[in-house]
Amino acid sequence: MLILILKRVLISIPLLFVVSVLVFVLQSFIPGDAAQQIAGPQASPEMVEKLREALGLNLPVWEQYARWLGEVLHGSLGTSLLNGQPVIDALNQRLPTTLSLVIGSTVIATIVGVVLGVISSRGKGAAARFIDVLSIAGLAVPGFWLALLLITVFSVQLGIFPATGYVAFADSPSEWLRSLALPVAALSLTGVTAIAKQTREAMLDVQASDFIRNLRANGIPESAIVFRHALRSSAVRIVTISGLLFIGALGGSVVIEQVFGLPGLGTLAVSATTSKDLPMIQGIAVYFTLIVIVVNLATDIAYGWINPKVRTS
Amino acid sequence: MFHLSRGRSLRLIAITAAVAAAAALTGCSSGSSGGGLAEQSPDTLRIAISSPPASLDPALAGNGDPLQILYELAYDPLIYQLPDGSFAPGLATEWGFVGEGNKVFDLTLREGVTFTDGGELTAEGVKAYFEYYGSVSGFGSRVQNFESIDVTGPLSLRITLKEPNPQLAYMLTQDLGTGNVISPVALENVETLGTSTAGAGQYVLDETKTVANQTYVFTANPDYWNPDAINWETIEVKVLANTAAALSAMRTNQIDYMFGSAKEAEAAEEAGFNVTTEPYLFGFVSLLDRGGEVVPALGDLRVRQALNYAIDRDSLVSGLFGDYASPSQQLLLPGADGYDESLESAYTYDPDKARALLAEAGYADGFTIPMAAYNLQPGETDVAQAIASYWDAIGVTTEVTVAQTINDYAQMILNKEAVSTVFEYGGQPFYLVATQLLAPGFFNPFNSTDPEISALIAEGAAANSDDAPAIYKELQAEVQKEAWFAPFASIDKVVISRPGLEGIQMTPDSLNPNPVFFSAGN
Amino acid sequence: MTSSPTPAPDSTTWIATQPRNRRRRGPLARFIRKPLGVAAAVLLLLGVVASFAPSLLTSIDPQAADFANVLSGPTAAHWLGTDSLGRDILSRIIYGTGPALLGVLIAVGVAALVAIPAGLAAAMFRPVDAVVTRLNDLVMSIPGIIVLLMVLALSGSMNWAMVAVGLLTAPGLVRVVRSSAATVTEEPYIAAARVFGVGKWKIAFRHVLPRIAGPILVNVSLIAANALVTAAGLNFLGLGLTPPTPSWGGLVADGAAVMNQQPWTLVPSGGVIAITVIAFVLLGDAIRDVTAEGWTAGRSKGASITRATTVPATSSDDAVIESADALLRVRDLSIAFPDADGSARSVVQSVSFDIGAGEAVGIVGESGCGKTITGLGVLGMLPGGARVVSGSIQLDGVELLELSPRERAAVRGKTIAFVSQEPMTALDPLFTVGYQISQAVRVHTGASRKRAAARTLELLEQVRIVDPKRVARSYPHEISGGMAQRVSIAIALAGAPRLLIADEPTTALDVTVQAEIVALLRTLQEETGLAVMLISHDLGVVSALCERAVVMYAGQAVERAPVGELMSTPLHPYSAGLLSANPHFATPGSRLQTIPGSVPPPDKWPVSCHFADRCALATEACRVGPIPLVAVAPGRASRCVRVDALQTEGVAR
């Protein structure tokens, strides 16, 4: 197991390298650069050229990359071309928001999804149909649209939750919860349905398996069968989906953060790409990749925890 | 999967979705807000702006709301413009032109002022600041117009201009921002200016609580030279790209003050907020390619006039802006120094005449105009699409491209990919309007010139304030006759504020309320 | 009768017993019978029309502003209302269809073109697998949204962004293709094709791809749905397609901008996205079903018995049953499954037998005869809607069928225990052997954790496991099949049951292990006085363990006899046929005596003798009415009217 984790970590280093090269190469094709952006529309070409030189944007791509790599080796991700802020500071400032949102939605999706899935796997037609409807709805309803709807109802109409903004947990845990409620709800609908469906199918598959029949035939109580044996067997599939959902939510957070005006990595990603703030884009890519790596690692560890076969091999 | 249940599932989805959406949405449109609104907090002011400045460096600032809000908080200008439009001492205590011709300007600085980074206000420091501004600012030309800056004492300077500038004092107010002096200490290390503040203003940026491009938190400056003027402990500026979202945030008591548009005004009023309006912007289509370089048709005066006749300004304005704009055919706001009531009927809506003019010019079958649009001000892209549909009606195909960033927008115009654009320009004296819109530059990328127009501009710049309006009216008429533009409206600025928030005042000469003048009343 | 010439004598009956002889419909005809699929197809077809010729669907110019009717809400002139410029929303939706569907097409096309060959190659070629898997993991770790934003910034074109979406979603499809293809390549027909020298790519596209079309289609429809929503999200952010070009995401953004004035505008814009996604999913499902129906026999699932039905009249059991003090007494047990139309289809008809305390009784027959269902009926664990429609099951004089489900459950493990066929799947792979045994111990005896652990070791010793401590710590995948079966038996013994139902307990095991398990069961029976109900198709196993046997055929008990007598003088033609078909008794080189045809499915069971169609001795009398099970000798019963003939003629023809 430990070897597996180590292996994963080792594999992730070239992965980070590949992603960073990819982003660099991609961005080098993007017409225009941050110099123009900073100088503003009324700046003279000479002024822009001067800025470009100052920012090192006139260098060949590989040299820019080498510079960047040099920075990374010194534990820095460079500074924003636009306002000179250290990229790491900007990212760390926004990381809690995005993580709160993404972890929150994954956790909610998993909990609600599992509960719904288990209930519907036990119930007859109606419960199953409910999950069916929900699962199509989860696919069909775009998160940003749901977000608008939630704002209309819960913020504007009922005034229960704030329409926008993020409050740090350290400032006020209760406000933190309130500020996340709607974004998390909007982001987790797809996840809830995916998990509910997978849970139900996994539960039904497991329930049809020999060992569950044997447990039941030998008098093991139903609650132990469902919660101890069937749910644990289903957990492998649930964990897989949860991991994928987390990564999906990372992408979805971009739009949701925008709708709710949350100061997260997603909004930063949009503004950094539109303003061609290369070090910032690069930094976000690195962070996102790291998050994905950590999630995959966590998924692997969870597999091992659930399944002795993985643990021992 | 679940074939047996799918039929019912689908119906269920359809019904649930319809009911949910209908309940949520219709409920909202008919209902008023639930419960009373929270009153303005006396300690904290929260402001929503639609787009953040790229940098906090005031030398890189743009003009007008919402771009200038952040600098207004942290940087004291040399001269304050008060809400009624009059000027008051800021970092300068005395100022004025010496002699005739609007060319030599003396400034006396306030004594004992320190910047938040510890720097001190000196004449040398102000000179260094102007030099820095001239080298980096997009408005650098304002300072490049300085022939010389002479330090005449520890706290006094003399500015000599190359060309006359009757609006130099206004330029040094917070409203145009060129007088937002940066600390000499920070000027040694300009990289820090992007994310921190180094002014002598009422407030200072709290970097730990600030998330760039998202939330900016300011706290009162303990060393401000006029502590009594400070009304707030904290001012938060939040970036909310969508004005509808900002209004939602006002309803949920997260924002106290925002810039809206006609789209929100009514709902905001219904919800119980104060809505303050004042004619603010004049909207126009700029027909950039007056020489017919890219689109030959635009080189023909009759075509440009036809495009003016094709626009039904009355219904466009009422449809898009409701009560918050009025049709206009001039480049200024009503009451400004070059505005002439009599010019308002020049291009009355007449599509037949427009078509006739086109036919006369040899474009009976129409032609294609690429147009750029960007929502710097509310509704600009909507107007572009509306204009396109009017022009379509007389056979002129308009290809509207909406830029995603202001940079893309600028590129499109500078690269001459667009030969026309919609713009809503802030109300200013005609001198400033003319130097921006009529002189070669970003707003005149094809460098169109007209001898008569050029002559009138120069005449106006050198004239004293009594003679100027007559000259500018003549200029207005000339520009209208040449149909360089197709102006369509003077548009109200709509600011929405929480009950109890006072000091929000707009006058024709002071259209950008400065939050440092706001207070929570009693 | 003389032996019949080649070809095989039984060939004629193949056709008679052919179960499904229905007319096969063409794919289109099958598709038309799926209303949801058709609705989805019509909708998407409409979308295609809207893409190529929007003017056919609306006469309103999507750009035509009408300032007299701004934000109008639905009206006769504007069915879905107007936007803030007074433009017709329906028209803008219609004109926005083209780019939306083109984007989906690009994404799906790219994903499929990349993923299907890659997935197939990974499943078919080992070296490729490593590369593909590595690459797949890599792409899955790339922050897709960043790439997407950059591609948009780079090209400004939605189409390139959708190419990126396709590439980024390909890994998921690669996984699906690879894993389902890997399963298919295990199948013998792939090996057969390789034996013919068919090339690997030919095998992949001819034999593998059609098989995995189902999962691919479902996934492709999900990719389509995802692509549509992603594209809409980007347009919503103002990226890719920008106004005035109508786009669905842009329409939502327009709606969001005026949601304080006219929230209705959010409904059609969000609605069209949702409906299209639903259409993709439904169409994907429908096409998958249609392709699969091309080669699979239709089967209905999830039905339940809704109509009050009467089981076809069968004779009740006239035969006297011997032991008066039976532990288990089954009388006239009939079990039915729900049919597709809600009526009952019986799978067990009037079965009666007794099992005395400490006695081992075999239930013998081929698959499809109702042996296992009978066993599950006794346990009270009938699967999938099946239920006991009549009869009685008494355990120690208590009528089990009158107990509540809870009381019934309490019987399981305590009085009746169960051991199943496949030892490797009989244990929960996620728990140690020891845990699983002690769990059963604690449930049945209420013992403490510690006490249960001690009892676990005792039980393991009882099933003759040499190193009980080590085995208790092991997980199921760490022990052999024979060992696992012993563990299963230990679990069954945890509640000290009086009756063990063993369903084919040795079938999955190697012969040598088989013998050990049979021996173990016999020992346990002797040691503990356990009664055994042994369900098996193997007369050898039954004769090794049981005193008496019940032979079942097509849902009925056709013969009941002491095992020795059954072997020597079977009194039902089916029992006799089974024995003579056994190669154990055959002379090498001579033809085996075979029973022609195969066991008919329940819906083909006649009211009269179920075996008559395959029986050499059948006469008119066999086809008239129900045949009762009658006592034919002391301790023996047979459901055959021709027992006399059988006794005199044997089964020879």
Next chain:
Amino acid sequence: MTETGLLLDVADLVVRFRGRRGKQVTALSGVDLTIREGETVGLVGESGSGKSTLGNAVLGLAPVASGTITFAGEDISHARNRQRRRLSRDLQAVFQNPYGSLNPTRTIGSTLAEPMHEQGRFGRAEIQRRIREVLDQVGMPADSAQRYPSEFSGGQRQRIAIARALVLSPRLIICDEPVSALDLSIQAQVLNLLGDLKRELGVSLLFISHDLAVVRYIADSIVVLKHGEIVERGPAAQVYDNPQAEYTQRLLAAAPAPVTHVPFESR
């Protein structure tokens, strides 16, 4: 061996697989086996004995690490596609699982036609004629060709699989547990069919099974495998009635044969 009519000669065959974590697993170590024209050899062993691997190696489905497989005088140890295609005329296979042995998405006709298409020298009419012929040979009605596998029972599918093996009139058929998954009465039918084909067509069989009784019934000689090695070989009757190897004895003793005599003598 210098016997004439030698069809298959497996000499010193070693097969290894890559197991978990890259470890080499030896499935067959040094196995020798011969089959003559018309002979049926039974291959017996428990799971893991390597009996199926041997069949697969002959069919080219398992990698040959060392040793040789000679078929009709030709070394086929490492035969690839083209040689396999030629070889498939003479060497065919029937596998255990009747449900997986036919491609469910293709009609019986196209399944039966595939081997001939691969040969590329059969005309359309010839293919149709041959399909009818083999279907008749295995006792299936001619209209089966238009149907899909799902319409047939396990026994019928196994007949069709046998028909496919017969299509090219092979000289040797590898039968890997062809009746293990079938019910007793169906098993007897299929065994009879194989016996008939043996007699009428003179085809050789390598009959792989775990069931000694079945093997004894159909095979002329028996080879017993254990852990990849041959422990005993000889004429069927001799191995069955008088096993020499301890392992064979154990296998025979363990087989749960019905303990009584044959009830009715069959003719």
